[in-house]
Every structure is written in structure tokens, then in C-alpha cells.
Amino acid sequence: MKYLSEYRDPELVKQYLEQIHHITTKPWKLMEICGGQTHSLVKNGIIDMLPKEITMVHGPGCPVCVTAVSIIDEAVYLAQQANVIICSFGDMLRVPGSHKNLLEAKAEGADVRILYSPLEAVQLAKENPDKEIVFFAVGFETTAPANALSIVQAHKSGIKNYSILASHVLVPPAMEALLSDEENQIDAFLAAGHVCTIMGMEEYFPIAEKYQTPIVITGFEPVDLLQGILMAVQQLENGEYKVENQYTRYVQREGNRLAKQTMNEVFEVSDRMWRGIGNIPQSGYEVNEHYKQYNSRIKFSLNLPVAEENKECISGDIMKGLKKPFQCPNFGKACKPEHPLGAPMVSSEGACAAYYHYASVQQPEEAL
Amino acid sequence: MIELQCPMPKFDFDVITLGHGSGGLLTHKLLQSGVFDILKNDLLDQQHDGASFQLNGKVAFSSDSYVVSPAFFPGGNIGELAINGTVNDLAMCGAIPQYLSLAFIIEEGLTMDEFWKILVSIKEAAQRANIQIVTGDTKVVEKGKGDKIFINTSGVGLIHSKANIHHNNIEPGDKIIVSGNIATHGIAIMSVRKGLEFETTIESDTINLNHTVKNLLDQFGNAIKFLRDPTRGGVASVLNEVAELTSLGFELDQKSIPLIEEVEGACEMLGLDPLYVANEGLFIAIVKNEIADEVISVLHDDENGINAAIIGEVTEQHPAKVLLKSKIGGRRVVNYLTGEQLPRIC
Numbered sequence: 001m002k003y004l005s006e007y008r009d010p011e012l013v014k015q016y017l018e019q020i021h022h023i024t025t026k027p028w029k030l031m032e033i034c035g036g037q038t039h040s041l042v043k044n045g046i047i048d049m050l051p052k053e054i055t056m057v058h059g060p061g062c063p064v065c066v067t068a069v070s071i072i073d074e075a076v077y078l079a080q081q082a083n084v085i086i087c088s089f090g091d092m093l094r095v096p097g098s099h100k101n102l103l104e105a106k107a108e109g110a111d112v113r114i115l116y117s118p119l120e121a122v123q124l125a126k127e128n129p130d131k132e133i134v135f136f137a138v139g140f141e142t143t144a145p146a147n148a149l150s151i152v153q154a155h156k157s158g159i160k161n162y163s164i165l166a167s168h169v170l171v172p173p174a175m176e177a178l179l180s181d182e183e184n185q186i187d188a189f190l191a192a193g194h195v196c197t198i199m200g201m202e203e204y205f206p207i208a209e210k211y212q213t214p215i216v217i218t219g220f221e222p223v224d225l226l227q228g229i230l231m232a233v234q235q236l237e238n239g240e241y242k243v244e245n246q247y248t249r250y251v252q253r254e255g256n257r258l259a260k261q262t263m264n265e266v267f268e269v270s271d272r273m274w275r276g277i278g279n280i281p282q283s284g285y286e287v288n289e290h291y292k293q294y295n296s297r298i299k300f301s302l303n304l305p306v307a308e309e310n311k312e313c314i315s316g317d318i319m320k321g322l323k324k325p326f327q328c329p330n331f332g333k334a335c336k337p338e339h340p341l342g343a344p345m346v347s348s349e350g351a352c353a354a355y356y357h358y359a360s361v362q363q364p365e366e367a368l
Numbered sequence: 369m370i371e372l373q374c375p376m377p378k379f380d381f382d383v384i385t386l387g388h389g390s391g392g393l394l395t396h397k398l399l400q401s402g403v404f405d406i407l408k409n410d411l412l413d414q415q416h417d418g419a420s421f422q423l424n425g426k427v428a429f430s431s432d433s434y435v436v437s438p439a440f441f442p443g444g445n446i447g448e449l450a451i452n453g454t455v456n457d458l459a460m461c462g463a464i465p466q467y468l469s470l471a472f473i474i475e476e477g478l479t480m481d482e483f484w485k486i487l488v489s490i491k492e493a494a495q496r497a498n499i500q501i502v503t504g505d506t507k508v509v510e511k512g513k514g515d516k517i518f519i520n521t522s523g524v525g526l527i528h529s530k531a532n533i534h535h536n537n538i539e540p541g542d543k544i545i546v547s548g549n550i551a552t553h554g555i556a557i558m559s560v561r562k563g564l565e566f567e568t569t570i571e572s573d574t575i576n577l578n579h580t581v582k583n584l585l586d587q588f589g590n591a592i593k594f595l596r597d598p599t600r601g602g603v604a605s606v607l608n609e610v611a612e613l614t615s616l617g618f619e620l621d622q623k624s625i626p627l628i629e630e631v632e633g634a635c636e637m638l639g640l641d642p643l644y645v646a647n648e649g650l651f652i653a654i655v656k657n658e659i660a661d662e663v664i665s666v667l668h669d670d671e672n673g674i675n676a677a678i679i680g681e682v683t684e685q686h687p688a689k690v691l692l693k694s695k696i697g698g699r700r701v702v703n704y705l706t707g708e709q710l711p712r713i714c
Contacts, residue, residue: 001633013696043641045698116564222696358700 007221008044016226017049020233027053028236029185030229031178031321033171034192035062035349036220042354044222054233057185057321058354060174060277061192063139063167064091064347065315068273069307071167072097075136077304078165078296079110085128086165087121088136090114091347096340098307102136118150118164125154125162134296137164142194144168144285145259148266151287151294163296166286169272171195172203173283178320179211186321188232190218190225193247200255204243212241219247266291275309275343276316313342318351325355332356376484377401384478389508399506402484406491411467411502419502421467423526428463430454431522439486439516442556443571447486449648450519451493452576453599458523459578460595460651462531462585465497468523470504475514486517497576499523528582530589535613537593543660544618544680545653547580547673548573549626550603554645555634566637570630573649580672581651587666594654597647601705603679604643606652607690608704618690620680620702643692644705654682 032038038058041047047056060066076097079086086102093102093112106112111131115121118135125133137147147164154162171192178184191204196217208215214235218228228246235242245251263285272284287295296302312330317323325331325344335341337353344350380397387394404412411419434450451468458465470490474483494501556572558564577597584592598606603625611618627642635642649672655663660678667673690702 001629001636004636008695010696043700044694044696045692045700046696049698357703 004221007219007223009223012223013226016223016230020054020226020230021051023230023237024051024053024233025237027055028187028233029055029057029321030188030190030232031057031059031186032190032218032225033059033061033175034194034220035065035347035351035354036194037061037190037192037218037225038351039349039354040220040222041225042358046222046225050229054229058318058351059189059321060178060274060319061140061171061195062344062347062349062351063143063169064089064095065319065343065350066169066174066274066277067092067095067138067167067343068275069096069098069309070273070304071165072101073099073304073307074297074302075102075134075165076100076105077302078134078300079105079112080108081132081300083130084132084134085111085113085124086134086136087113087115087118087124089116089138092136092138094340095343095346096310118147119153122150122154122157122159122162125159126157129161131161132299133162135162135164136167138167140169140171140192140195141199141263142192142197144263144267145198145256148262151266151291152262154294155291160293163294163299164287165296166267166284168267168285169274170269170283170285171199172207173280174274174277175207176211177277177280177283179207179213181320183320183322186213188214188216188236190228190232191215193217193219193224193251196245196247196251196255198256198259201243201245201251201253202255208241208243214241215243217243217245217247217251219250276313276319278316310341315342315344315352318344325352328352376481377405382480384474384476384480384483384508386476386508386510389474389506395506402487403504403506406487407470407494407501409500409502411500419467421502423466423524425529426527428458428461428525428527429522430457430461431520432457433518433520435515435518436557437515438557438560439482441560441572442568443553444574445486445489446517446519447489448493449574450521451490451497451499452574452648454521454523455493455497455499455576455578456597456648456651458525459576459581460533460597461525461527462533462581462595463525463527464582465499465523465525465578467500467502468494468521470501471520472504472506473514473518473520474506474508475516476508476511478516482516493576497578525578528585531585531592532590533592533595535594535610537590538610538614538616538654538682539593540616540682540684541657542593542654542682543657543678544607544620544682545655545660545663545667546603546626546677546679547577547651547653547667548649548675549628549631550598550647550650551631551635551640551642551645552628552650553648554602555631557646558638559634564638566634568630568634570628570634573647575649575672577649577651577672580667580670583670584653584663584666588655588659588663591656591659592653592663593656595651597651599648600646602642602644602646603652604641604690604702605705607702610654611688611690614682615687617683617686617688618680619683619685620690620692622692622695624677625679626675626677643702657681
């Protein structure tokens with residue numbers, strides 16, 4: 001398959017692996033930011049092929065996993081309101097809230113729809129003028145442009161029965177939060193290729209400099225990941241800390257200007273609660289003042305009590321890279337994809353679900 | 369698309385109504401000028417509460433309900449799916465399918481034209497599989513209580529004299545064979561699902577496999593140790609079940625698993641692993657190592673096995689687990705399908 005098989009070429013994979021083995025002399029902990037990268041590493045069996053000195057730590061880059069319980073509660077509350085149709089990406093339906101998830105709300109009669117694009121939700125608003133359509137807008141900088149565009153389009157078409165429940169999170173503040181954590185053990189980052197396709201590289205230079213940590217913007221296919229790992233290890237072995245771009249076929253230094261323009265038009269940066277990590281200042285997007293009639297929180301005067309996280313779930317330690325999924329006492333036992341205790345077991349991009357589905361061969365037997 | 373070879377009889381109505389399931393005159397008319405006529409055979413013609421017949425020998429019995437959405441999809445419709453599905457379940461038991469029951473649950477509003485198309489494809493599928501539909505039922509539910517049409521079929525078949533299909537027969541060294549490209553049916557259905565439509569030429573491969581299986585059993589007898597059609601949950605789920613039942617390890621080689629490039633592309637786009645995507649018209653056979661190559665060449669001569677391939681083998685290592693050697697040489701566990709399953713694909 002063109003544009004894919006080239007990046008899954010066994011011969012190239014072998015060459016990169018040989019180079020990584022050749023240059024690695026010390027133990028290094030590398031964090032891949034994005035859940036898509038985690039998924040690919042585990043699914044392709046790459047982790048077991050790396051030198052034993054290299055530990056891959058699975059970062060917080062799965063939007064489903066980091067969406068706070070309180071926001072799920074807001075979505076469930078909205079779903080239960082008469083006359084509301086709530087639209088969401090499929091994975092969000094199973095994420096547990098304080099009392100129930102969206103799937104349970106749906107079974108009780110709420111109108112919950114799975115969509116693949118926010119623009120479908122705008123269309124739904126057009127077709128159902130007597131209903132309120134809420135789009136559950138989760139995601140990193142990658143999904144933000146389309147969600148912003150949905151508001152711009154609704155506004156242009158004079159659609160008033162559409163709003164979004166923004167749960168957007170931003171990567172660079174999360175990286176800073178991890179790096180400034182006392183327990184931080186991360187030596188280098190593989191930054192998320194798709195986030196950088198939108199945002200570009202600029203935000204990462206000050207982080208690499210301040211924390212003296214190499215950052216390599218990396219893609220998602222086996223060859224991408226191995227090349228990214230090689231570039232990061234090369235920097236570490238040489239004592240360097242630069243921002244490098246492995247994903248040059250998509251990522252430009254300035255990012256996607258049009259996408260950023262649309263986001264800036266609709267969103268403002270705000271504080272955001274992250275599941276398992278807590279509040280990170282200036283780490284999310286909220287709908288701005290100008291478009292506030294499209295903000296579900298304002299439209300429905302949301303003011304729910306702050307919910308407590310499930311204490312049995314160690315997702316915070318997983319996402320900070322302090323623990324591996326199979327080091328959790330509940331992994332594969334009380335916590336499984338069919339009844340998750342926390343979000344990393346829900347989404348296919350969550351570290352726990354990735355380990356559960358595609359478990360590493362070297363994983364301890366009792367953890368399976 | 370199915371060509372309507374049987375002209376639709378003149379009905380007094382354009383759509384199925386609640387009255388057609390009442391058991392009264394409308395039901396009678398629908399059955400007389402529709403169902404009984406097109407599916408005609410001696411046993412059905414008795415028009416009794418059930419069918420009486422003689423079977424001599426060991427019998428297999430299987431039942432399945434079909435709720436596929438949408439009911440008409442590229443490469444077929446729910447009618448032939450309902451026949452092929454139960455025929456194939458019987459074939460996987462090592463049986464020669466003989467008689468089927470056919471029960472409809474119809475949502476009022478289904479057009480007579482659609483119902484007729486489904487009936488015609490049922491008739492054609494029954495003919496292809498050489499089985500008879502000998503008893504049945506028709507119910508109609510209110511609008512909104514169904515999804516156009518649901519079908520249940522049950523069937524009986526006579527076990528092939530040479531067959532001994534049982535997971536207990538599987539041993540280390542046996543080879544794992546798939547009879548064709550995987551994931552085709554599931555992706556064909558996904559391509560027309562509301563909200564997900566994408567342009568493709570992929571068509572469902574739904575087909576009866578009983579003649580193909582009989583041919584294998586005729587030639588190889590009990591060296592064919594195990595058969596299963598990996599419908600919902602896909603190839604991965606079936607192999608996990610067998611691995612668990614046998615406490616043996618199953619090792620797959622990703623690069624030998626046959627897959628249409630367009631299906632692979634659609635899986636990439638939708639974020640699906642083809643090993644978990646539903647299949648029709650496909651079976652997994654676990655066979656004695658010594659005959660594996662011969663089985664493949666026999667399958668390659670059969671129109672339902674042109675793309676058959678050996679995809680892995682049974683091993684004593686990693687008991688009760690399925691492992692996959694990835695294309696790039698990594699190894700990983702292939703677990704059960706959990707979480708979001710593609711809704712209603714068979």
C-alpha cells in the first residue's frame with residue numbers, strides 16, 4: 001500500500017534496529033507522547049526488538065484517556081436533558097464517569113450518537129431545528145481545527161441549536177508538567193507527529209532548552225518510530241538536546257497556518273483538568289467570548305460538582321511513565337476493556353488497552 | 369447485484385404491514401403467493417406446523433439469527449447471508465447440510481419489492497447449497513421496533529462419513545489454513561453504514577462453503593482436524609477460543625495472511641485490525657502438517673478457495689495463547705476482541 005508499506009519495510013526496520021543497538025551504551029527512558037505511537041509500538045512488537053537499555057514510556061497523548069471524570073459527568077448530564085442530542089466519537093462512550101458513562105445514559109433513553117466528524121453534528125443541527133445538538137469535542141491540537149470549523153460553519157449558516165462541550169488538551173503544557181515533576185525520569189521525547197502537523201515545531205524549542213531534553217517529532221509507522229528513537233538516542237549519547245523533525249513528510253516548522261487561524265478564531269487557551277495528572281494551567285482550549293453561544297457550558301449553565309477520580313486506577317503513574325500497565329494490581333483483573341476502572345483501558349490508544357490487546361511477549365505471565 | 373429471475377407476483381399492497389404478521393388473511397396471501405411459491409418443495413408444500421422427514425446417521429444441528437445492518441450491502445443481502453451462514457455452520461461441524469427452517473421478523477414498512485429481493489436471494493442461496501427450506505414463520509413488528517428485517521435460520525445436516533472434526537484432535541505441528549482473503553465482508557458492510565460511507569469496490573464474499581468442505585473431507589477425511597468460520601470477532605477470536613480449549617499455542621505469520629489491498633487500506637483508515645473484522649464465505653481449517661500443501665492446492669482449484677493460504681502453525685510453546693510474527697519481525701500476542709465490536713455485521 002503506497003505511503004504505508006514503505007514505512008513498514010522489514011529491511012529498513014532491520015537497519016534502524018542495528019544502528020540503535022550499535023550506538024546505545026547507557027540506559028535511556030524515552031517517552032512517546034501520542035497514543036497512536038504507543039499503539040504502533042506495541043502492535044508491531046517493536047518494544048521487544050529494542051536494546052534492553054532503552055525503555056519506552058507511554059505518554060499522556062490519548063485524548064480519551066486524559067479527559068477528566070468531571071467532563072464525562074458534564075457530557076452525561078447534557079445527554080440526560082430532554083431535547084438534547086449529544087454527539088461523540090465512539091471511544092468516549094465507554095469512559096466511566098462518577099456514576100455512569102454515556103453508553104449507560106444511552107441505554108436509559110438519552111439520544112447519544114456516534115459521529116466521525118463534528119461537521120456531521122452541524123448537519124444534524126440543521127436537520128433537527130427543534131433539538132439542541134451538543135458535540136463532545138475531545139482531542140489534542142489535531143482535532144481542534146475541525147471542531148473550531150464546525151462552530152464557524154454553524155455561525156455562518158445561522159444555526160443556533162449547536163454547541164460544543166470542549167475538552168481540548170494541549171501537548172506542550174503537559175510535557176512541561178511531566179518534566180517539572182519531582183519524580184520525572186524521562187530522558188527524551190518522541191513528540192506527536194500529527195499534533196505538530198497542525199502546530200509546527202516552534203513551541204518545542206524553549207522546552208528542549210529549559211529542561212535540556214531532546215525532542216524528536218516522530219511519525220507512527222515502524223520505520224518512523226525507529227528512526228525517531230535512533231535520532232533521540234543519538235542526541236542522548238552525544239549529550240545534545242535539540243528539537244528534531246523525523247516526520248518531515250508532514251510537519252513543517254510553522255505548522256498548518258490555516259488550521260491555526262481557525263482555532264485562534266474560535267478558541268482561547270484555558271486551564272484544564274487532566275485525568276490522572278490533575279489541573280495543568282493553560283493546557284486546554286475553551287470556546288472564546290465571541291462564540292460563547294456555541295459553548296455548551298454557558299448555554300446550559302453547567303456547574304456540576306468536581307468529581308473524584310477512581311483511586312484504584314493508577315493512570316497518573318502510567319501516563320507520567322512511573323509505572324508500566326502490568327505493574328498495576330488491577331491490570332487484566334478488575335480492570336479490563338469490557339469494564340475499565342480508568343480511561344487508559346478504554347481507548348484503543350490507551351497504554352493499558354494497547355498492552356492488554358497486543359501484550360508484549362516478554363510481559364510477565366501473571367499479568368496476562 | 370442480484371438479478372430478479374423470478375418476476376414478483378402482483379400483491380395488493382406495496383409495503384409489509386402489521387396485518388401481514390397477524391396470522392389472518394394478509395399473512396395467508398403473503399405466504400401463498402410469495403414465500404411458499406418461491407421456495408417450493410415437497411416438505412414445505414405440506415404447509416403443516418412443522419416438517420416431518422427421515423434422517424439416517426449422525427446429525428448436526430445449528431441455529432443463527434441475522435440482523436445485519438444495512439440489510440442490502442455490496443455483494444449481497446440479509447437473505448442469502450441467513451442461508452449461507454447456517455449452511456456454513458453445519459459444514460464446519462463436518463456435516464452435509466440437508467434441511468433449514470426460515471423465520472422472519474419484519475418491521476412494518478418494508479417494501480414488498482425489498483422483501484421479494486430477499487426471498488429471491490434466499491431461493492438462489494438454497495439452490496446453490498443444495499438444501500431445502502422445510503418450515504418457517506413470519507412475524508411483523510411495529511415501525512421502530514426492528515431494522516427492516518431480521519431472519520433466523522436453523523438447520524440439520526448429516527455428518528460426513530469420514531469427518532472427525534473436534535478441537536481435541538489438534539496437535540503441535542498442525543498447520544492453520546484460511547480459505548481466502550480475510551476481513552472482506554466486514555469492510556464491505558462498513559463501507560455502506562450510515563455516517564461512515566466511503567467509496568469502494570469491495571464486495572461481501574458471502575457464499576455457501578458446504579461443497580468446498582465436503583470435497584476436502586472426501587479427500588482428506590480426519591486429517592482435517594478442525595473447521596470454523598470466523599464470522600463475528602474475526603480470525604483472532606476463533607483462534608483464541610481454540611487455543612484456550614486445547615491449551616496449545618497458535619503462531620501466525622502476518623505476511624502470509626491473505627488480505628485484499630483495498631480492505632487493508634480501509635482497515636488503516638478506520639483504525640481496525642483485520643484479524644478482528646468479521647468474515648463470511650471464509651473458513652479456518654486446522655490440518656495435519658503432512659497434508660497442508662495438498663489441501664492448499666485442492667482449495668486453489670475451488671472457486672471458494674482461490675486465495676487460500678497457510679497462515680501459521682500449532683505449537684507447544686506459549687500454551688493457550690495466539691502469537692503473531694509481525695511483518696517487520698516483531699512478535700506480539702493476539703488477544704480476544706474486546707470493547708467496541710463492529711455492530712451487527714452478520
